[in-house]
Each structure stands twice: as C-alpha cells, then as structure tokens.
Amino acid sequence: MRLRTLLGDHPCTAALKSGSIQSDLVEFDFVDYSPTNKGFKPMVREAAFDVSEMAIVTYLMAKSVGKPMVLLPDVVVARFQHGHALYNAKRGTLKPADLNGKRVGIRSFTTTTGAWLRGLLANDYGVDLGSIDWVTFEDAHVAEFRDTTKRAPAGKPIIQMLLDDELDAVLGEKSEHPDLKPLFPDAEGEEKAWFAKHGVVPINHMVVVKQELSERHPDAVREVHRLLSEAANGSAAAPRFNANDIHRSLEMIIGYTAQQGLIPRAYAVDELFDDVTRALRA
Template structure:
C-alpha cells in the first residue's frame, strides 16, 4: 500500500516528543507536524474544515463536534490531563469569594465551551451546589463548533480577561492562572481541594485527546491503528505522568473521565444527550488495547 504523509498537530508533551522528533516512526506513514501555539488554536480548523489528518483536541470540543455530525474519530490517547481547581481566580480586593459564592456574579471565561470551563463548572455544580444558570457568564471567543448557539455576554474586543478581573469588571475567571499577587485562587487551597476531589471521584480530569478524520479512519484503518500504536509506544517509553497518571491511554483507562465529562457536558447543555463511551470510538479503535 501507498506510504501516506499525514498532516498532524500535537502539543510538545513529554510523552509525544519521540514521535514528534521522528525517533519513533512507522514504516507505513509519515507524520508531518505543523506547530500551533497554543495548541488549542488548531481545534477550530480541525472541527470546521478537517484541516489535518491527526490532531490533538479538547474532549468537550470533540463531544460537541460529534453532536453536530463532524467527520472526526476519537483515539483514546490522552495528551493533556490536569486537576482543574487551580484554574479559577478571584480578586480579594473586590471582596472575598469562594466557589460557593458565584451565584449572581460575573464570571469570565475564554469561551463557554472550553473543556477546562466544563470541568470546573461541573465541580461547582456537583460538589458545591452552585446553580450555574444564576451566574452571568462573560466570554471572549467563539466556540470551536460554529453551530453552537452562544448566549453569553461577549466582552468588548479591546478587553483582556485578567485585566477585567483586576479592574472589578469581573468577579471571578475560569480557565486562567496568574502570577499577579493581587489575584488569588477561587478554591482556597487548590491542591488540597483537588486531592479531596480525586479521593471522592477517582477520576483524572482529561482535557485533550487525539482525533483523526473520518475519511482516514474509513480508508486506512490500518494507519489509524498505527498512529495510536506509535503514540502508545512513546507513552510506554516515557512512563506514567504522575500518580495518578494524568494522561491515560486506552478506552478502559479513559472510561471514568469520559463518563464524567459527558455527564458534565450534558448537564451544561453543551451536548444533546449522554453518550455511551463506546459510541465515541469506531470499530477499529474499539479493537485496540
């Protein structure tokens, strides 16, 4: 069979560096890596135009893309996972806030549909009893999936999210970190809160996995299996990313995080129904280890 050259976008994560450098490679295909910084700027062209053959993608973006019939196939190869509690900020000079105090407040987020935002909103709603509909959401970017109807307030084009928090135009922001001493975590001790959350949930909050085009998956399932195998070899070579492993590989290893983010995305009306995990993968992928 013809040796394929695949356009690919992956972040420079430790567990993919051998693949990106070519130290690990396949004799059936070549990966032509295109750099996007930050990596999330590649998600929109992948969703809207299938601009690449292989692409890292935030899981909520993928779930929404699937809901709107985009021809993408998911691989159970985590690229980025992290505990989310550190990615919410407030400005103590404007009054002390905790995670349970956001109802009636103005909360900024880059886009309402970001995966970090969905994880944190799920934590706020399910662990702190926050009614998300009573928060005034202020956003700065369009969703990656064009069909999603965004009803949030859009910040003026010249405004920056952290500056609005410093100026008192926002009460809190999600999905951001800052070294500014005037800004503090919304969760008083993010590491301790994350540890308690993991003890209770037993879930690693996975943000990014990998997708391929449905055209590639249909025409060359052997190549798609080969892409996953290559990534998995690099992952095995690198070893676990922490304890627990923040970048799990395989359907079973990703089952609990996928089930929970599906639940959160459905609660937040980002997707029309709860998908079964098996629905997210095609027959080739379901046959992989």
C-alpha cells in the same frame, strides 16, 4: 502514508516530533499552531488534518453536529482543574459556593477546562450555573454552537477585567498578580479530596483522526495509536491512563457537557469510537 498532523509539544508526543520513534507504515507531517488549541477550529470546521490533538469537549460538540472525526484512546493532556480559577481578593473573600449571581469570565464557554470547573462547581459545591452572568472572549470551535453568553469588550484582557472589578471571578486562568487569589484556596488539597471521591483524573485533550482515514485505512489508524502509545510509554512525564481510567473520565465529562447544554444528550462512551478505534481501547 504521509499524515498531516497537529500535535502539541508534550512529554507524550516528544519522541514522535523528534523523529526518534518512526514507522514504516505512516509518516507524520507536523503543522505548528501556537498555542495548539488554535488548530482545533480548522480541524473541526475544515477537517484540516488527518490526525489531530483535540480538546475533549470540542470533540463531543463536534460529534453532536456530525463532524467526520473519530476518537483514539490516547490521552495527550490531563490535569486537575481546581487551580485554574481566580477572584480579586481586594473586594473581599470569595468562595466557590459564593458564585451564584456573580459575573464570571471565561475565554470561551466551551473550553474543556471551563466545562470541568462548572461541572464540579455545580455538582460538588452546589453552584447554580444558570444564575451566573457569564462573560466570554472567544467563539466556540464548533461554528454551529449558539453562544448566549455576554461577550467581553473587544481587546479587553480577561485578567484586566478581573482587576478592574468588571468580573467577580474567572475560570481557566492563572496569575501571579498579588491581588488575585485562587477561588479554591487549597487547590491541591481540594484536588486530592475530589479524586478520593470520584476516582477520576480530568482529561483535557485526546487525539482524533478523520473518519475517512479510519474507514479507508484502518491499518494506518492502528499504527498511529501504536506510535502514540509507544511515545507515551517511553516518557516518565506522560499521562498514565488505562482503559478504565479513560472510561471514567470520559463518562464524567460527557455528563457535565450534557448537563451544561453543550451537547443535546449524554453519549455512551462507546459511541465516541468507531469499530476500528474501539478495538484499541483494551
């Protein structure tokens, strides 16, 4: 069975994309999007792929409006988030707790990195997210989401707006510009402390399959998971998550996503899977 597949170039997908791991049951017909997240919108809006890498917040939002996709317990991208926030130091020092009432830019209000960062700012640093003047640059992948943020001027890059004093801080970005400093000055130290407190590694991207594929060809879905697991286990650089790690991370991002109004309620982790993929979590 040939499966139209969207997977980025990651340590945990390299063996699949090179063909060094193959199957007698399924064959991946890879499509290329650069960056990979450009393919999330056609997956959500058009069910463009049989198998797709997917930002976890996009998946949660898609589920909330009934998009026919099912989650696999396969982590593709995971990282701590503290290092992906900047401010303009020429205007003075800005700390996370100083963000109340400030102008904060983010590529889209619905990015997974943004949801993680807003969640930790609100819950660990006491930031009132509702007081912030959010400025965004792109629509949500999920068309049904009603975005009430302020839209940046067309063609104006987010980093340039920060440099031009049109924003006080940005989330989801890195830069080597000498005027721009990390919002968390000791990001690595903050990340270690956050992990010690919560025991969670933030998941960014997992893998989904079409609901129809899972319903009609469960053996193919099980084989996709087996191949993804084999490829990840064969790479020393691939994310290492057991079932409990995935559960804790998903539980936290579900809570953050509901808290921020991106989904109408907090799902139980089990709800993200169907009978076929739930059995693969062990």
